[in-house]
Amino acid sequence: MDQPWIEKYRPKTLKDVSSQSTTTKILEKSLNTANLPHMLFYGPPGTGKTSTILAMARQLYGPNLMTSRVLELNASDERGISIVRDRIKNFARLAITNPSKEDLQNYPCPPYKLIILDEADSMTMDAQSALRRTMETYAKVTRFCIICNYVTKIIDPLASRCSKFRFRPLDENSAIERLNFIANSENISINNNLIIDILNVCEGDLRRAVNLLQSVSTILKNNQSIDIKTMFGYLPDSIINNLIDLLKLKNLNKITTFTEKEIIKNGYSASFLLISLHKNLLLNSNLSSIEKNKISQILYKSDSLISIGCNENIQIINCLYNLSKVL
Template identity: 50%
Template sequence: MAFFQPNSTSTASKHFVDPENQPWVEKYRPKTIDDVSAQEHTVAVLRKTLVSTNLPHMLFYGPPGTGKTSTILALARQLFGPDNFRNRVLELNASDERGISIVREKIKSFARQTPRAQAVASDGNTYPCPPYKIIILDEADSMTQDAQGALRRIMETYARITRFCLVCNYVTRIIEPLASRCSKFRFTPLDSTSTSSRLSYIASTENIDVTPEVISTLIETSGGDLRRSITYLQSASRLSSSTNPPVPITPHDIQEIAGVVPTAVINDFARTLGVPIAEDMDVDDLPANGKLKGFNAVQKKVKGIMREGYSASQTLSQLHDTIILHPTLPARQKAQCALAFAEADKALCDGADEELWVLEVGLRIHKAVTTS
């Protein structure tokens, strides 16, 4: 939880962090809403609120790492400026402070305070500084039902001097009376172009030499989560610079840091199961070789994967993508494989043995793919 107290010299020095020691996700967090990547519709609407300064209660929802918290923080800084930000904005993480007592104590006491008069900005810029405060409730979908119910009345009572911004991943977990009081903004996973552009900018600023293959691997392993991909890039940079001389960052390094199974391992496993792999399409005898592989070959490959310490669920997830997105496998075979993946997912969630279920899925895929 981040509880912003009124500004002071001691508080400012206490929270000062050398940019060199900052996590890159904080260092490169958008300073203005125009810096927010990919969310054009939301940015366009919020840009108009900067002109009118008439901000409604808002509900930001969407997958992690898509810029929800960054957007409202950037908007608040543009509204209030650096001097008034600390006494006009309260940021709470509802996943930590989610009970009704927090709503009745911290939120209500902050909401009822009348905002101070606008002060002259120390940086020489002019800010709108409207006559209200903003309360940001991050991870609001973790709040209890009672807490959400209590929040409903506070939002109505103090709407003149306090505006709320609820930030969540799952909008269905916000009670309807609360959601209906807010303007909803949906944040979508970042497209590859936006993510690539931002990662390339960070790499250039930090003087890191990254190849397009590394950027592509970062995007693939993060699944549209920009925060995660920036974290992976920083970890890879630290790993690269730890040697003398520094070694270049490779896609394999990114996969190791991300905890995913290397593509070569998944492709090798798929070959053992008889699944044609793109780079092998020119090999005439691959289908025949695939059909020659039986139980012993599959079992040996599964044992090898488990011995390397790879997660069963991660292995099956990547194998699922390889098969379901395969350009030549018939739909019937994909459906049979999907059923095996679904049963394995349920079993692993219930605590079943990982190696046995990877073997089970492997054998069922082998049977579906190699049986004409």
């Protein structure tokens, strides 16, 4: 009962995984033969990559053999070549223990172990190069599942040894269904508009959405209203609309005064301001292609400067001055 909801409601079987039907169908058929290839899971965070392989491992071995047959490593913490040479290689060469009769009756229990490398795109090139030889040498007794966000950061010799599975961001209907299921299980009354606000903030990351739902669950149980976007630092639409109107007037003094009073002093993040400007100016406006092109370059330069540690306040003012010249 005291578990975080992301663990409490983590899928236990492949059928519980949301919005990845193509991948789960292929893996379910592989369960019948219990002859898995090496696998490479890639896609945005929070789309179910780790949950899918853990659910599959549970269906392959059962809870009793999971501890001895499955090794899960987070490569963001352990990414050097020494980990490949020591922990991974030692586990891969271990002999397999015989399963009990009860486990054989209920689970396939194939004669190989499973090594899960999470966030493998943060592994060094040397570690990845050392890993490919280990995969070949111990293929009869060990299978690998490599999980990453960016498949381009996995070296080609390693990627070519694996069957690739792409995990896409969850579609809105599947995410709404899952969040409603969790809310009903926790006796929380929530409307679809609030769920959609949560999903818009989380941008397809279901793990983040479940965490956010747990964060606001106490307020929802007391039937209190809440503005999700304001809670997480997004600028209200009224501020953005007033700011865009000032930019069109090209009055630099008013732009500076408004920015300092309404945005900087209220502690709004420069990154969230750029996101709001991007949505309002590039996605929801009737500007010409040339104007949008110029605006996108201004937003890009400001975002890149903020990301490397430049002063946020100066970059906001500079960005708005440049935008006012275009609008």
